[in-house]
Structures are given as C-alpha cells and as structure tokens.
Amino acid sequence: MNIDPAALEWREAYKLLIGSIVPRPIAFVSTVDGHGRCNLAPFSFFTGICAEPMMVCFAPMIRGTDGAKKDTLANIEATQQFVINIVGEKLAEQMNDCAIEYPPDVDEFEQVGLTKRKSECVDPPSVLECDVHLECTLHQIISFGEQPGAGSLVIGQVVCVHVNDALYENGKINTAKLQPIGRLAGQAFTRAVADTFELERKK
Ligand SMILES: Cc1cc2nc3c(=O)[nH]c(=O)nc-3n(C[C@H](O)[C@H](O)[C@H](O)COP(=O)(O)O)c2cc1C
Known part of the structure; x- marks a missing residue:
C-alpha cells in the first residue's frame, strides 16, 4: 500500500508517523517564560545531532486542540534556553501528567510534585529526580507552519x-x-533495557 501523507487529514498522517518511528526517546523539557515561571513537558520527536559542538533537537507541534503554540516553544522563543531532562521509568507517570494542557501560568513541577534543581549554565531549572540533564542554549528554530498538524524543529x-x-x-x-523508557504509538511505552541484544560494529 502506498499512502500520500499530503492527502491525509493531519491526525491520520500523525498516526502513521508515530507508528513508524518507534521506539522514540523522550525529552522532558524544562523552560521558563519571560516572567520566570517554570514549565515542564515531554517531547518524543527528539534526537541528538552531533557531539562537537554537542547539538540536540526536538519538535513541538502546534497544539491540536486550539491551534496554539505550545508553552515550551513560546518560552524558548522568549528566553533562548531550555533543559532536556532524561526520564527513567520511575518518573513515567509524572512525565505523562506533564503532557496535560495546563495554562501557561501553571508550574508543572508543582502540579506533579517534582523538585527544581538549579542548573549550572542556564536559567531554567532541571528536574532533580532525573539522572541526566542536558542544559541547552537555542541554536535555531525551524518552523513548518502554524496550522494544526504543523510544528517546529x-x-x-x-x-x-x-x-x-x-x-x-x-x-x-x-x-x-x-532505566530509560521510550514512546511507541498510541498510549504505549517501552522499557529500553528489558530485552537488549548486542551487535559488534564491523570494520
Ligand atoms: C511521551 C510523550 C511524548 C510527547 N511528544 C510530543 C512531541 O514530540 N511533540 C509535541 O508537540 N507534543 C508531544 N507530546 C505532547 C506534549 O507533551 C503536550 O502537548 C504538552 O501539553 C505540551 O506542554 P506545553 O504546552 O507546556 O509545552 C508528548 C506527550 C507525551 C506524554
């Protein structure tokens, strides 16, 4: 079967995308807005790019419910900084609860009971309960439109x-x-170390 994604309603195209790219790692992104209020949200369209300079990227889509920009993107545009907190299985539920559409003035750290850790080099706090934190300054935002289904890198x-x-x-x-976890399609997640195998890298 061949499918033209441009001929699909965006939610149908989205289902094919998240069913194809699996499992996906999860960037648990902390930001602050222009008034210093904190925000925390998970993004699984996330990957590393290169090591020197060390670059990473993730992709917030336009909000499907009201066509608005997500708070994370608005905050990064305003402050140029963010932290990617790596989520272990112990934090799965709290991470998932941070995907609830709270108004911009709601602090998800407080909502889900996570602790702010002062970051070394950027203003947004890290999640103390996470074991790895990537403190980032914004390099570039590439926008692919402002309609529902669109998004930014x-x-x-x-x-x-x-x-x-x-x-x-x-x-x-x-x-x-x-104990990292990955996101699959729909509501499904996977444990990254549950069933691993090794392949020797051949020269
Ligand atoms: C595991 C997981 C992964 C997610 N990945 C993405 C993603 O890659 N892009 C996106 O736009 N939303 C993603 N979401 C939804 C956002 O987390 C959700 O829209 C959230 O409310 C955004 O928060 P904000 O408005 O505070 O930025 C994901 C949700 C979950 C639970």
Whole structure:
C-alpha cells in the first residue's frame, strides 16, 4: 500500500508517523517564560545531532486542540534556553501528567510534585529526580507552519551535561541504572533495557 501523507487529514498522517518511528526517546523539557515561571513537558520527536559542538533537537507541534503554540516553544522563543531532562521509568507517570494542557501560568513541577534543581549554565531549572540533564542554549528554530498538524524543529547546543554520579562510570552513563523508557504509538511505552541484544560494529 502506498499512502500520500499530503492527502491525509493531519491526525491520520500523525498516526502513521508515530507508528513508524518507534521506539522514540523522550525529552522532558524544562523552560521558563519571560516572567520566570517554570514549565515542564515531554517531547518524543527528539534526537541528538552531533557531539562537537554537542547539538540536540526536538519538535513541538502546534497544539491540536486550539491551534496554539505550545508553552515550551513560546518560552524558548522568549528566553533562548531550555533543559532536556532524561526520564527513567520511575518518573513515567509524572512525565505523562506533564503532557496535560495546563495554562501557561501553571508550574508543572508543582502540579506533579517534582523538585527544581538549579542548573549550572542556564536559567531554567532541571528536574532533580532525573539522572541526566542536558542544559541547552537555542541554536535555531525551524518552523513548518502554524496550522494544526504543523510544528517546529528546535535545535539546541548543549552547554552543560549533568549526570548523577551514581550512573557515571568511566566516562559513560550506565544504561541499566538509567532505566530509560521510550514512546511507541498510541498510549504505549517501552522499557529500553528489558530485552537488549548486542551487535559488534564491523570494520
Ligand atoms: C511521551 C510523550 C511524548 C510527547 N511528544 C510530543 C512531541 O514530540 N511533540 C509535541 O508537540 N507534543 C508531544 N507530546 C505532547 C506534549 O507533551 C503536550 O502537548 C504538552 O501539553 C505540551 O506542554 P506545553 O504546552 O507546556 O509545552 C508528548 C506527550 C507525551 C506524554
């Protein structure tokens, strides 16, 4: 079957996208608005780009309910900074609760009972309960429209990586201790270390 995504209603196209790109890592993004109010939300259209400079990106879509820009994007446009907090399984429920559409003045840290940790190099606080924090300054935002179904690519430069000492071993992060989770389609999530296998990289 061949499907022309441009011929689909955006929600149908979205279902194909999230069913194809699986599993997806989750960026739990903390930001502040122009008044210093904190915001926290998960984004699974997320990946790394390169190591030197260390660049990452994630993609907030236009809000499907009212066609508005998500608070995370508005805050990054206003302040040029954000933190990507890496979510372990222990924080899955609180992460999911931060996807509720709260008004911009609601602080999701307080709503879901997570603790603010002062970041080293940027103003938005990190999530203390997360074991890895990527503190970022904005490099570029590429917008693909303002209609529902559209979105933006937010590219950030990581200016500080903070790793919980308990997970940091010989310059690497212990994945088993991190217990990362990934998002699948619909309501489904996966445990990244539940069923792993190794492949030798051939020369
Ligand atoms: C696991 C998970 C992954 C998500 N990934 C995305 C994403 O990649 N892009 C997006 O626009 N929304 C995504 N969402 C929905 C946002 O988190 C949600 O719209 C949230 O309310 C945005 O918050 P904000 O307006 O405070 O930025 C995701 C939700 C969950 C639970």
